[in-house]
Amino acid sequence: MIFTCTFMPTVDYTAYLSNFERGELNRTNEVYYYPGGKGINVSRVVHRLGAETVACGFIGGFTGDYIEDFLQKEGIKTDFIRTTDITRINVKIKSTEETELNGPGPILNEKNFQRLLERISRLTEDDWLVIAGRIPASLPSSFVSELATLCEKNKVRLVVDTSGPALKQIMEITKPFLIKPNEQELGELVGKTIHSKQEAVGYAKKLVGEGIQHVVISMGKEGALYVSATETLAATAPKGKLVNSVGAGDSLVSGFIASYSIDGHAENAFRYGVASGSATAFQSDLCKKEDVESLLSQVIITKL
Numbered sequence: 687m688i689f690t691c692t693f694m695p696t697v698d699y700t701a702y703l704s705n706f707e708r709g710e711l712n713r714t715n716e717v718y719y720y721p722g723g724k725g726i727n728v729s730r731v732v733h734r735l736g737a738e739t740v741a742c743g744f745i746g747g748f749t750g751d752y753i754e755d756f757l758q759k760e761g762i763k764t765d766f767i768r769t770t771d772i773t774r775i776n777v778k779i780k781s782t783e784e785t786e787l788n789g790p791g792p793i794l795n796e797k798n799f800q801r802l803l804e805r806i807s808r809l810t811e812d813d814w815l816v817i818a819g820r821i822p823a824s825l826p827s828s829f830v831s832e833l834a835t836l837c838e839k840n841k842v843r844l845v846v847d848t849s850g851p852a853l854k855q856i857m858e859i860t861k862p863f864l865i866k867p868n869e870q871e872l873g874e875l876v877g878k879t880i881h882s883k884q885e886a887v888g889y890a891k892k893l894v895g896e897g898i899q900h901v902v903i904s905m906g907k908e909g910a911l912y913v914s915a916t917e918t919l920a921a922t923a924p925k926g927k928l929v930n931s932v933g934a935g936d937s938l939v940s941g942f943i944a945s946y947s948i949d950g951h952a953e954n955a956f957r958y959g960v961a962s963g964s965a966t967a968f969q970s971d972l973c974k975k976e977d978v979e980s981l982l983s984q985v986i987i988t989k990l
């Protein structure tokens with residue numbers, strides 16, 4: 687089972703308009719209300735790709751109810767912990783440019799953390815845990831250590847797609863199965879500015895040397911890089927019209943996991959992940975299986 691944990695879910699209010707004028711009254715042409723947050727996006731995509739998933743994390747208020755209801759209607763199992771704070775709404779303005787207004791997350795307390803640890807303690811070596819999205823400032827570092835210790839003890843496959851200090855802290859205790867930084871996030875992780883693909887590969891190899899099994903570096907329309915102990919690959923991204931890049935990174939992670947969980951073949955998983963990221967970038971909502979499969983032949987993989 688693929689468990690996702692979203693600490694700071696959101697309702698993504700996505701508005702399309704032909705022209706957006708700052709400081710003026712703007713009227714939208716089309717609006718959507720998608721449940722969001724990176725872990726939730728991963729649950730939605732892996733479910734569409736045919737894998738079993740449970741979405742966990744923290745939700746509250748009417749927006750929290752909306753998210754849970756939406757996911758359940760899509761057939762996704764949920765096991766959220768309720769907060770007294772209302773789940774945030776993130777505004778995505780899609781005009782000639784993409785503008786985003788992301789709200790603050792909930793204030794979490796000790797009881798919330800203990801409930802989440804209790805859920806994580808039930809995972810086994812047959813499970814995946816995807817920690818994706820921003821981690822709230824109120825999260826004590828002892829909690830991150832306890833979470834990592836439980837995953838190490840129970841041999842859970844841990845996928846981490848978050849920026850900030852949490853990944854470094856997790857790595858002191860356990861080695862994630864997969865991380866998927868973009869170039870900027872990789873730079874933050876290793877404390878350097880990355881100027882080229884060669885540099886990105888070099889840092890990814892260093893992380894693999896420290897024990898991470900699979901490192902995927904996403905590069906938007908330029909595709910992605912993949913490094914493991916035995917392979918270094920580059921993939922081109924399919925060409926198409928960018929409609930909404932929100933969730934493209936999450937879709938890459940989802941495609942990789944959904945494919946790897948079937949046959950354990952890393953190159954196939956990488957190809958499937960890149961096609962999933964692009965399929966999401968080319969539409970307003972997240973990708974579906976048929977969109978991904980129609981793009982697979984356009985992902986060209988080269989060995990580096």
Ligand SMILES: Nc1ncnc2c1ncn2[C@@H]1O[C@H](COP(=O)(O)OP(=O)(O)O)[C@@H](O)[C@H]1O
Nearest residue numbers: 868904905906907909923934935960963964967
């Ligand atoms: N404009 C685009 N054209 C084609 N594919 C894209 C585009 N933007 C994103 N993708 C696909 O989505 C993946 C993840 O996108 P990226 O923007 O790098 O992730 P993140 O949102 O995490 O920064 C890319 O590796 C690529 O496969």
Ligand SMILES: O=P(O)(O)OC[C@H]1O[C@](O)(COP(=O)(O)O)[C@@H](O)[C@@H]1O
Nearest residue numbers: 722723776788820932933934935936
């Ligand atoms: O485009 P990405 O990086 O894959 O993730 C998209 C998700 O991240 C968010 O932009 C939230 O990001 P933050 O957690 O950093 O505020 C959501 O609104 C959206 O659903």
